[in-house]
Amino acid sequence: MTVLVLGATGKTGRAVVDALAARGARVRAASRTPAPSGIDGIEAVRFDWADPGTWREALRDVDALYVVGPYTEPDRPGLVRDLLAAAPGVGRVVLLSVLGVELLPDAIPMAVWEADVRASGKEWTILRPNWFQQNFGEGFAASLRDEGRLALPAADAVVGFVDTRDIAEVAAAALTEDGHAGQVLVVTGPEALTHAQAVRTLGEAAGRELRYTALTAEQHVEALRAAGLDEGSVAWQRGLFRLIRDGRNAVVTDTVERVTGHPARPLRAYANEHAETWRVPAPAEQ
Numbered sequence: 001m002t003v004l005v006l007g008a009t010g011k012t013g014r015a016v017v018d019a020l021a022a023r024g025a026r027v028r029a030a031s032r033t034p035a036p037s038g039i040d041g042i043e044a045v046r047f048d049w050a051d052p053g054t055w056r057e058a059l060r061d062v063d064a065l066y067v068v069g070p071y072t073e074p075d076r077p078g079l080v081r082d083l084l085a086a087a088p089g090v091g092r093v094v095l096l097s098v099l100g101v102e103l104l105p106d107a108i109p110m111a112v113w114e115a116d117v118r119a120s121g122k123e124w125t126i127l128r129p130n131w132f133q134q135n136f137g138e139g140f141a142a143s144l145r146d147e148g149r150l151a152l153p154a155a156d157a158v159v160g161f162v163d164t165r166d167i168a169e170v171a172a173a174a175l176t177e178d179g180h181a182g183q184v185l186v187v188t189g190p191e192a193l194t195h196a197q198a199v200r201t202l203g204e205a206a207g208r209e210l211r212y213t214a215l216t217a218e219q220h221v222e223a224l225r226a227a228g229l230d231e232g233s234v235a236w237q238r239g240l241f242r243l244i245r246d247g248r249n250a251v252v253t254d255t256v257e258r259v260t261g262h263p264a265r266p267l268r269a270y271a272n273e274h275a276e277t278w279r280v281p282a283p284a285e286q
C-alpha cells in the first residue's frame with residue numbers, strides 16, 4: 001500500500017515515515033520543501049496546504065493518509081474537508097489532533113478538522129496526543145542549552161509527555177492494519193511529570209543543572225508577543241497552558257502498549273539519547 005504522510009519533515013511526520021517504512025509500506029513523504037530520501041520505498045513529494053495545485057500529484061495512487069493539519073492556515077478552516085474530498089481513492093485517514101481539543105480556543109480549527117475527518121466516509125482514526133517529549137529537543141532546546149533554564153506557565157502541574165516515535169507507531173498501525181477505524185486514541189507517555197521534574201531529567205542526562213521557572217500566564221503572553229507571535233497563536237498557546245495548569249494533561253493511557261505491543265518510551269530514555277542537545281558546546285580552540 002502507499003501512504004501519503006503530510007508534515008513529513010516535522011516532529012511526528014518524520015517518525016511516521018520511519019514507522020511505515022519499517023512495516024514495508026510505500027511512503028510518499030510530503031512537505032513544502034521535499035528532499036530525496038535516498039531510501040527505496042520513500043518518495044519525497046511537494047505538498048502545500050496553501051497551494052491546492054500541489055495536492056493532486058501528492059495524492060496520486062495513495063491508499064491512506066496521515067494528516068498534520070494546516071495550522072499555518074488558521075483562517076481557512078475547510079482545508080482538511082477539501083483535501084479529503086479531493087482524495088476519493090484514499091480509504092484510510094489518520095488525523096493528528098491534540099489532547100483537550102474540545103477545551104481549546106478555535107484559533108486553530110482542529111475541532112473542525114476532527115469533524116471533517118469523521119464525516120469523510122473514510123476509515124478514520126483520530127490521535128489526541130499529550131505534549132511531545134521532542135519539544136524539549138526542538139522548540140525549547142535553545143533556552144535550555146544557552147540559559148540553562150526553561151520558563152513556562154505550567155505551574156507545578158504534571159504532564160504525560162509522549163515520545164513522537166510512539167505516536168508514529170500508533171499512527172502506522174492505524175494506517176496499515178484493520179481494527180482501529182472509528183477510534184479516538186489518546187496517546188501519552190508512561191508517566192506524568194511536572195516541568196521541573198522533566199527539566200531535571202534532561203539536566204541529569206546532559207550532566208549539568210537545568211532549571212524550570214514558572215511564569216504567570218500574563219508573563220508568558222508578553223514573552224510570546226515580544227517574540228513576534230500573532231494573536232491567534234498567542235491565544236492557542238495560552239489555551240494549551242491553561243489546560244496544563246488545570247491538570248488536564250495529567251492523563252496517562254495504555255494506548256501505546258495496547259496498539260504497538262511495547263510500553264510507551266519514558267522521558268528519561270529520550271533525554272539519554274539526546275543528551276548532547278542540552279550540553280554547552282566546548283569553546284573552539286584558538
Ligand SMILES: NC(=O)c1ccc[n+]([C@@H]2O[C@H](COP(=O)([O-])OP(=O)(O)OC[C@H]3O[C@@H](n4cnc5c(N)ncnc54)[C@H](OP(=O)(O)O)[C@@H]3O)[C@@H](O)[C@H]2O)c1
Nearest residue numbers: 007008009010011012013031032033047048049098131132
Ligand atoms: N508539540 C506538541 O507537544 C503537540 C502535542 C499535541 C499535538 N500537537 C499538534 O501537532 C501538530 C504539529 O505536528 P508536528 O509537531 O508533527 O509538526 P511540526 O514539527 O510542527 O512540523 C510541521 C510540518 O508541517 C509541514 N508544513 C508546515 N506548513 C505547511 C504547509 N503550509 N503546507 C504543507 N506542509 C506544511 C512542515 O514542513 P515544511 O515547512 O517543509 O512544509 C513540517 O513537515 C500541531 O497541529 C500541534 O497542535 C503538538
